Amino acid sequence: MLARIAVPGQVYLPGITIMPAAFQPDPAAVFASALSLWQACQKCADHDRNVNLSESYHGADQFMRELMRIANQFESWACAHVNFDELGEVWPYFMEERFGETCLAFIAPTNLADFNERDCLRLALRLRLPLFLKENLPVPVDLLAPNPVPHSAFRQFRIQTVRCSDDGDVEPFTISDDPFDQEFGKPHFALYGISADGLAEHIADRASYQEIISLAQKLAPAIQFQIWHQP
Numbered sequence: 001m002l003a004r005i006a007v008p009g010q011v012y013l014p015g016i017t018i019m020p021a022a023f024q025p026d027p028a029a030v031f032a033s034a035l036s037l038w039q040a041c042q043k044c045a046d047h048d049r050n051v052n053l054s055e056s057y058h059g060a061d062q063f064m065r066e067l068m069r070i071a072n073q074f075e076s077w078a079c080a081h082v083n084f085d086e087l088g089e090v091w092p093y094f095m096e097e098r099f100g101e102t103c104l105a106f107i108a109p110t111n112l113a114d115f116n117e118r119d120c121l122r123l124a125l126r127l128r129l130p131l132f133l134k135e136n137l138p139v140p141v142d143l144l145a146p147n148p149v150p151h152s153a154f155r156q157f158r159i160q161t162v163r164c165s166d167d168g169d170v171e172p173f174t175i176s177d178d179p180f181d182q183e184f185g186k187p188h189f190a191l192y193g194i195s196a197d198g199l200a201e202h203i204a205d206r207a208s209y210q211e212i213i214s215l216a217q218k219l220a221p222a223i224q225f226q227i228w229h230q231p
Helices: 027-047 060-081 091-103 117-126 209-219
Strands: 011-013 142-146 156-164 170-172 188-194 200-206
Touching: 027 060, 027 091, 060 091, 060 117, 091 117, 156 209, 188 209, 200 209
Parallel strands: none
Antiparallel strands: 142 156, 156 170, 156 188, 188 200
C-alpha cells in the first residue's frame, strides 16, 4: 500500500494524515457499539460465575448507561481521529462485529466505569483503525521506502516511532504496545538507513512526523514511504 503524496508535507500514507476531515457521529454506530459490548459482557458473565454485571453496576440500568456512555464517547473520539475515507468497512457493522470483544481485551466487564479517553486510542489501535496523525497523539508509525538516489550506501530508509524506557533504553513503539505505558517516555520518530545486507543504521531522531519526513526528503528527494510489515 503506497503512500500518497499529492501535496508534499501534507499526506504521507493511507490513514495517517495531517489535515483531518470533518465527520459526524453516527447513531447507528453508537447503537451497534453498545450492543456489541452488551453481548460481549453477557457472554463473559455466562462463562464466569464471578462476573455479576448487575451487582457490579448496582443494577441493570446503570450497566446500560455505562454501555451507552462508552459507545457515545468512542464514536465522538473516532469522528475526530479516524480517517473513515480509508476504512474500507461499513462502520456500524464493523463496530457490531468487533467493538465489544476488543474492549474486553483490555478492560474487565465489571470495570467499564473506568473507560476513559485514553482507552479510546487503545481501542482504536487494537481495531487497527486508520488514524489521523495529530500532535500529542501517540500513534505508532513504521514506514519503509526505497532510496531513489542511485549508488547510495543505503538501499532503503525506514521511519519508526521509538520511545525511551525509565532505564534509558530506546525501544520501538509499535501498534501492539500500550501508548500510555508509564514505564516509557513520549514517543518520537527515528530515521534509519538500511544497507544492501539488511543492516539498519540509525541516522537521526526528530520530535515530529513532519520533521522526520523533511529530513528524509533532504537526504533522498522524491522519496515515498509505504507501510512496513515486520516479518
